[in-house]
Amino acid sequence: MEKKKLSRFSTVLSQLRKERGISQKRAATDLGISQALLSHYEKGIRECGLDFVIKCASYYGVTTDYLLGVSESRNGIDTESLSVIGTDGQARSVQKLASATKDLLDYANASIKSNDKKNLIYDYYMLTLYRGAQTLGKAGVLPREMFRLDYSVGRELAAAAIAVQDAKLVFIEDKSRTGEGSAERTALGDLIAEAEEHILSTYVMD
Numbered sequence: 001m002e003k004k005k006l007s008r009f010s011t012v013l014s015q016l017r018k019e020r021g022i023s024q025k026r027a028a029t030d031l032g033i034s035q036a037l038l039s040h041y042e043k044g045i046r047e048c049g050l051d052f053v054i055k056c057a058s059y060y061g062v063t064t065d066y067l068l069g070v071s072e073s074r075n076g077i078d079t080e081s082l083s084v085i086g087t088d089g090q091a092r093s094v095q096k097l098a099s100a101t102k103d104l105l106d107y108a109n110a111s112i113k114s115n116d117k118k119n120l121i122y123d124y125y126m127l128t129l130y131r132g133a134q135t136l137g138k139a140g141v142l143p144r145e146m147f148r149l150d151y152s153v154g155r156e157l158a159a160a161a162i163a164v165q166d167a168k169l170v171f172i173e174d175k176s177r178t179g180e181g182s183a184e185r186t187a188l189g190d191l192i193a194e195a196e197e198h199i200l201s202t203y204v205m206d
Contacts, residue, residue, distance in 0.1 A: 008069025010044035103188035
């Protein structure tokens with residue numbers, strides 16, 4: 001069992017470094033050890049101490065359990081618990097959000113031919129997800145080590161960046177109002193209707 005855990009640690013350690021696209025020398029320098037020693041750790045030749053495991057977890061933004069092969073979750077969140085969100089007794093599936101997201105990006109990809117404009121869509125969506133992640137982080141849902149920026153600073157900067165993207169995106173033709181595909185009820189259509197109903201019922205006073 002000990003040997004298996006060590007092997008898992010070495011594999012994950014090497015994988016995380018490669019995912020970041022950094023050299024072994026750079027990682028070793030950042031982690032405060034020699035390249036030769038890091039090479040031994042990544043090959044499973046030597047076993048490191050607990051302090052180094054903790055340092056690696058912070059450096060790569062994962063949990064120590066993930067590094068050691070105890071958990072498959074990088075951030076400590078049980079993905080099965082996220083499969084269904086319950087609100088007022090009514091189950092709302094995360095799959096619905098995933099389907100709506102795919103619809104949105106498919107529409108954008110199909111209607112926008114310019115790579116520059118597609119990059120705008122990517123940046124806008126990326127920043128929106130990041131701001132949501134910052135909110136969840138501040139609420140304690142996501143671990144602090146996932147973020148480099150302070151929660152409040154990150155959220156405010158993301159909001160400002162999103163506002164800039166909003167201004168740029170108004171120059172893109174809005175084909176969602178052409179009626180194309182209106183006969184077919186999509187996950188995105190359902191989500192828009194649900195979001196607008198939520199806004200009206202929650203924030204618009206009679």
